[in-house]
Amino acid sequence: MDANGPHDDTAFPTPAPVAPPAWHTLGVPWRYAFQPRTAATLMVAASRRGFWISFGLCLLAIPCVLVWLFLWADMVTVDWSASPAATTSAPWTPSVVERSAAEVWRDWHTYGWLGWAEWTAIGVVLGALATVAFMAWLHLGTVHESGPAGPSYRRAFRAVASVSGLVVLATLVFGSIIVALDNAEDRLRGTDRTVSFDEIGPLLAVGIIATICLLPAWIGRAVRDVRQGLTPPPLPPRCEGCGYDLTHVAADGRCTECGLDVASSLTPDLRRPGCPWEDEPDPLAWLRTSYAVIVSPATFYGRLRLRTPERPALHFSLWHYAVLGIVGAVFMFFFMMAVDGAGDSELVCLLVCAFLFAAPAVGWITHRFIGAVATSWWLTHAMLPDVRWARKVIAYETAYLWIFGLYNMALFILGALTDGRFAPESVRTLCRNVFGMRPEEVLFCGNSLLCFFWLWRYRTAIRAIRWSNF
Template identity: 40%
Template structure:
């Protein structure tokens, strides 16, 4: 592969993330560093160029040529050279690698199986660095939209503003963020870990005793559990419904099973099967959450309208844009929270070398996406009640009910309930991971 092809791999393979990730993982170290520096410079140049373009029109100055904007920026610079722009440029180059470093950690549970975790992290880092080129493209598209929007804003007389699709930059940004996340998810699939070598020995499901040599009485010599309960898959670990059948009904039954009977669900899950057997569950959870959020938002608009506060006529042009953007951002927030929690838990397990094969952690994280529904139900119920009960009692009912507590006097009661409730649910989630860990750690299937 020619050197320039490696440098531009994530850009040329922008629609083939897996190929880009494989290219970066296989590249020599100098070539990889060059890709990273070049894509960071591309992002910085794009940001600087967009800022230059944006400043060519301002409300007070009217249009001025880019050269003059450039000159004006440097009038306040140190020695006329190191202006705020150059400092921003340098900061971006220094802080830029933090983004792939963080994303690589976020993806580590999906790319690490057995062996050296540091080696898996480095591969994950290379794949995540591939995101920088598509990010430069996204910055260009979103920034251009915002600048065009801003310049159009200056060209319109003040009275005619309401009809402008002001949420276009927001919509473009949220769609770009969605595409970037999809790019990263697909790129990470190129690094799926292989089966462990050597295969870990069979264990007693009750106590973890090594069952390589089976006792003659067919009972575990440590805890007395019937060894068939550990070594016969049909009885002990039949697998999840979703692994058996990729259908809407199986997805729903699996979601209910994970949510309400986590111990039983993870006790029956097959962990040593290929990751492909369980993949797709979380993806469908995100899609379903996004659809439900859109339906909920529409229902809320109808309810608020029926209470006699319909949005103004001009807003109907904006609502579809803004609503789609907010639903996308909310769904991406769910994805991020899910993966963040998964990476935290997997890091704790990794530090304690708690599992014989860390592909099992990826499976637990996949199914724990079902718990996102609890967060969504909590937030949805809180926001709905604020809108509906608030309209009936004529104010923020939680603040009226609770008053201002001494705990966080600077926060209104609604924000406190939202914050503490969310933290409480995070605690429940951590407990669920503990339950899952206890149910899978000695799996033989």
């Protein structure tokens, strides 16, 4: 009989979902490398053994690919010492040295069997494991619904691990292009012909930066589909002031604990009229909502409805990331024009493209990290009746990223304004005179302080939403 087939719910208890056999999960991260949601769902459904074999193969593949790339790169090298063909007029004529893979491997292991390749492999595997564990923690709030957080963390871990196939493929593709170009360049260096791959270089750099920065979005897609589908238990009406259960208190009475009148807690339009963005999602409402979030979080979250669908909040957040990328790129363009006068157009292009992806990516990591700290605190202290509310708060908090953006842009401009061009020495002097610190200290301390304020904002937010009835 098919265990997953139709059955009579009244006659038999619902069977636990049967994990597919281990071999079935084997190639999932590769086969569905470009379908993150399918890969994540299959990896979450896999048996423990199936998951670890499949993920373990990906973990081993990453150092194998890297070691192979380094091996390949070392197969063609340039010897800059005097070659037999050298003359007194050109004593440093480079000569190309070509070795087979076996020869390179032997040279790597001159001092024993545990060469740097093995150490790299161990380091990469540990690093990859730590990264997956960290990313899973960042997404705990996205996956968790109710009950203990442990199973949700395991689901998040598996979903993040399902993206490893794509990471291996991207490393292989970009690494092969880089090594092939490098080797071709080395081979031509031995001849009279001079050749340079400078045109491809910046393009490749932008491709790599874009891939690294889009990876979080990819993981986000994978993770969002692996929720268990549990609905939290229905919540009784609460006093907005102290959380007292108002089930048995008269509608026109007062809370017996804190004296707040019941109508003010239970009248939706009075207590929580919502926010402009959720009423009418247009650019003006987006700006007004963002302003309200940044300037007065207590008021904003005090008026926000928490039991409405999450989608508008997610769109609010996505728009912030998109605008952040565009503003970052435009800022970089004008900044480079002002300080450099487009002296190096390739560099300007590279920086503008990099900022288009890097500004949202750095913002994303900061945003999710602070959000995960807050969510972990709320979960371990059982401070929120429904985790979905935390997701809403985190989504609306994206607006606060603009404070980081403005601060860092101001530092850039400050540096440029000191004498009309970007001179590290003048920035150093300015920072010492104004803050009594070095530039990197100003950068670090300022951003750390903003992170601390952010945690404080989450504290404000939870106080405003904790006993929400709407």
